Amino acid sequence: MTQSKPTVSFEFFPPKSIAASFQLWETVQTLAPMAPEFVSVTYGAGGAIRALTRDAVAAIAAQTPLRVAAHLTCVAASRAETMQIVENYAALGVSDIVALRGDMPGGGAFAATPDGFADSCALVAALAKRGGFRIHVGAYPEPHPESRGQAADIDHLKAKFDAGATRAITQFFFEPGTFFRFRDACVRAGITQPIVPGILPIENWAGVRRMAVRCGAHVPPEFDAAFAAAARDDTGQGNGRTDLLATVLCTELCDALLAGGAEHLHFYTMNRASQTRQVCHALGVTAEVDLQKVA
């Protein structure tokens, strides 16, 4: 049973085709009435993808009353180029930045661009110095592939807060204990700023599982068994049981997080509204606003 009604935020990625643009817009229209605290748009490494992020941020900011957070990384750009992007976001009315180190486009260890930001702390510090944005950063309840150990991770997260971040959003995970152990360790290390759980609704278990393996999230074996059983039952009858299982598992996770003190949930929507909406509804987050500006 849900303990308290959380505030929520929804993350989108920039669409790369006309069809994907329609899908994003449909997702925004479906989820926006739930009055998220903010929505965010992820950021890619190449110039063309960066333009798509800017365009998606601009469209959402212009066409809806939503508060928009733009993601930004240190990859493949000088400090001057990155801060120009920041100024462009400010001109669009963007109030929040999700400031990240990012990953190299071809994989491998991160290498700072000559004249670029050396790491996420340096980017956060530059944003804080400029002022005018709420600064969110990433956090990793399960070790990031480049983790030097949990103590070093938490020191690094603390350094990001000390540099001016106001809130951390975690990588997704499947079990509430994963989040609580991390949050409690952060509190013991003196971190007082909010750490928000990142929630990945399960639109497609095979896809979510692949992402989990890629980013080092522990996959509970019982999830595999449950989705295999649900898929067998679904044969020839649509995806009713699989969808229901996905909603139940994600809602249970969110319920446990709220019961344990989380007040805000950040949903990685993958530009699909269905599971995010169902889980939000189950948590009591329902349509609140009539979005005049969303056609």
Ligand code: FAD
């Ligand atoms: P950091 O937290 O700066 O570091 C990553 C890891 O290295 C951590 O384990 C950290 O502790 C360790 N580390 C780094 N420096 C030090 C140090 N000096 N001492 C000790 N340990 C150190 N990627 C994109 O390309 N675009 C996006 O839009 C995007 N959005 C994201 C949103 C969220 C909420 C999250 C959690 C991740 C997102 N990512 C995105 C992925 C992210 O860019 C990668 O996970 C990247 O590898 C790490 O970026 P970071 O800023 O979180 O890293």
